[in-house]
Amino acid sequence: xxxxxxxxxxxxxxxxxxxxxxxxxxxxxxxxxxxxxxxxxxxxxxxxxxxxxxxxxxxxxxxxxxxxxxxxxxxxxxxxxxxxxxxxxxxxxxxxxxxxxxxxxxxxxxxxxxxxxxxxxxxxxxxxxxxxxxxxxxxxxxxxxxxxxxxxxxxxxxxxxxxxxxxxxxxxxxxxxxxxxxxxxxxxxxxxxxxxxxxxxxxxxxxxxxxxxxxxxxxxxxxxxxxxxxxxxxxxxxxxxxxxxxxxxxxxxxxxxxxxxxxxxxxxxxxxxxxxxxxxxxxxxxxxxxxxxxxxxxxxxxxxxxxxxxxxxxxxxxxxxxxxxxxxxxxxxxxxxxxxxxxxxxxxxxxxxxxxxxxxxxxxxxxxxxxxxxxxxxxxxxxxxxxxxxxxxxxxxxxxxxxxxxx
Numbered sequence: 001x002x003x004x005x006x007x008x009x010x011x012x013x014x015x016x017x018x019x020x021x022x023x024x025x026x027x028x029x030x031x032x033x034x035x036x037x038x039x040x041x042x043x044x045x046x047x048x049x050x051x052x053x054x055x056x057x058x059x060x061x062x063x064x065x066x067x068x069x070x071x072x073x074x075x076x077x078x079x080x081x082x083x084x085x086x087x088x089x090x091x092x093x094x095x096x097x098x099x100x101x102x103x104x105x106x107x108x109x110x111x112x113x114x115x116x117x118x119x120x121x122x123x124x125x126x127x128x129x130x131x132x133x134x135x136x137x138x139x140x141x142x143x144x145x146x147x148x149x150x151x152x153x154x155x156x157x158x159x160x161x162x163x164x165x166x167x168x169x170x171x172x173x174x175x176x177x178x179x180x181x182x183x184x185x186x187x188x189x190x191x192x193x194x195x196x197x198x199x200x201x202x203x204x205x206x207x208x209x210x211x212x213x214x215x216x217x218x219x220x221x222x223x224x225x226x227x228x229x230x231x232x233x234x235x236x237x238x239x240x241x242x243x244x245x246x247x248x249x250x251x252x253x254x255x256x257x258x259x260x261x262x263x264x265x266x267x268x269x270x271x272x273x274x275x276x277x278x279x280x281x282x283x284x285x286x287x288x289x290x291x292x293x294x295x296x297x298x299x300x301x302x303x304x305x306x307x308x309x310x311x312x313x314x315x316x317x318x319x320x321x322x323x324x325x326x327x328x329x330x331x332x333x334x335x336x337x338x339x340x341x342x343x344x345x346x347x348x349x350x351x352x353x354x355x356x357x358x359x360x361x362x363x364x365x366x367x368x369x370x371x372x373x374x375x376x377x378x379x380x381x382x383x384x385x386x387x388x389x390x391x392x393x394x395x396x397x398x399x400x401x402x403x404x405x406x407x
Contacts, residue, residue: 002180003028003069004077005097007038009254009320010114010148011077013050013155020056021184026063026071038064046319046347049156068100073180076101077114077148082258087265089118091125098126102133102141110142112177116255117145118262119199137169144168144177145194147201152253152318163187167197205259206274211245212256213277216284219247219407223291229407230396247407249373249394250284250325252314257281257323285329288394288407292371295405299390301369304339308367311374312345312352319347326373327353342367346378364389372397 004015007029019025029035037044043054068074078093094115101111113122122145127137135141145167150158164185168174174191181189192200215233222229233244251257260278264271292307301307314324321327330340330353340354344363348356357363360382364370369390372379375397379386383399392405 001026001069001071002073002075003071003101004075005029005068005101006076006078006093006115007031007034007044007064008077008079009045009152009155010150011075012038012044013047013053013150013159014075014077014114014148015062016050016053016057017156017159017184018180019060019062020053022060023180023183024061025057026065026069028065028068030066032066035064035066047152047155048317053156068104070104070106072106072109073112073177074101074105074109075112075114075146079254080115080117080258082261082265087261087268089121089262089265091117091121094121095125095129098129099133102130102135105141107140108142110144110173110177112144112146114146114148116147116201116205116259117198118202118259118266119195120266121198122194142169142173143194144173145197146177146181147197149201149204151255151315152320153315160184161186164189165197165200166191167194169194202259202262205255206263209251209256209260209281210274210277212248212251213280215245215247217280218244220280220287223407246396248284248325249288249407250328251281252322252324252328253320254322257314282328285325286332288325288371288373288392289329289332291392291405291407292369295390295392296369299369301390303368304341306342306367307369307371308342308344308363310344310363310370310372310379311376312343312348312356313374313376316375317347317377319349321345321348321352324373329373341371345374346376360385372399 001024002018004011004025004027007027015025015027034044043050076094076097078097081090083090098111122143130137130141137143149162164181166174166177171191178189178191219229229247236242236244260274264275309326312324312326313319313321342355343353344357364385370386371392372395375395380397391399393399394407
């Protein structure tokens with residue numbers, strides 16, 4: 001039996017996928033309300049294919065509880081934030097889970113850390129917790145790192161098809177854990193050492209962050225000299241060895257906006273490019289706010305209450321708003337003691353900010369200036385309703401209308 005600890009955006013899909021492929025699974029989370037919702041037969045967030053997967057897992061006997069179980073395999077999938085000042089990883093949730101596990105686990109159990117961590121985290125922070133409890137690693141308990149590689153909006157498909165990495169002290173332990181993931185994973189599963197596994201996940205997200213930063217910086221350069229960044233990128237990408245991403249209003253979520261800081265925190269003198277890239281990405285919400293100000297000035301618009309943000313999630317067609325650029329923009333606005341902009345997102349059904357609306361038509365009636373922060377399908381399908389509005393399209397969704405502004 002596998003006890004999955006943490007039933008959030010990564011832990012829950014992992015638990016459901018294993019259970020629906022014949023693995024006995026118990027999911028554990030300290031959040032009583034979340035566990036109650038799952039036990040009532042309801043998922044806790046929206047994701048394509050998740051409800052169907054949930055039904056299969058329920059039929060296979062998955063259980064949900066707030067208690068840690070006695071078993072031989074634990075998968076820890078809890079948040080790993082970073083300290084905003086030092087940029088170093090905060091392992092409090094991981095260590096808390098490990099401490100609870102070693103209270104109940106039998107001798108020889110394996111703890112799989114699935115949470116993303118910086119290279120060396122398990123050596124520096126997790127091993128000491130286990131050793132302090134008087135346990136011998138490799139004899140009383142085994143450690144494995146198996147970072148996830150999935151993205152909200154396509155989680156179910158990527159769980160099935162993405163390659164995976166498993167880091168273990170002993171290959172035989174790695175092979176044992178590989179069997180659990182191989183129950184559903186159709187991609188290649190690589191077994192390596194723990195530190196290499198830690199590094200690969202962080203490097204993957206850092207690579208993406210740096211490439212996004214190049215596109216965002218290019219947008220700033222082009223705006224400075226009134227050039228069309230999208231036309232430039234389109235032409236450059238015709239070169240067989242060039243693939244520039246599109247710029248955007250910032251970077252959100254709990255991976256690309258967070259993981260590169262782990263490297264900056266651990267290797268401050270060696271991560272100059274990464275540091276500057278993260279600063280560029282983090283500056284984009286304020287850049288969008290400046291564009292709003294400039295466009296209002298150009299249009300002779302003075303009433304900020306008639307400006308609205310479309311999209312509060314960090315990416316399209318999901319309900320995940322962690323670290324979202326829109327919320328970063330609103331926070332930046334708040335620091336300037338400005339009235340919060342009207343905001344709307346079709347995927348957010350509860351209040352997460354002031355002046356939030358919950359109906360597209362009501363939102364559009366209440367504003368004259370629409371700032372598209374997220375390219376949800378809804379706004380693409382209702383582009384005709386934007387007629388007559390001032391539009392700042394930060395995502396270049398292809399609105400065929402006069403007077404559309406871009407980054």
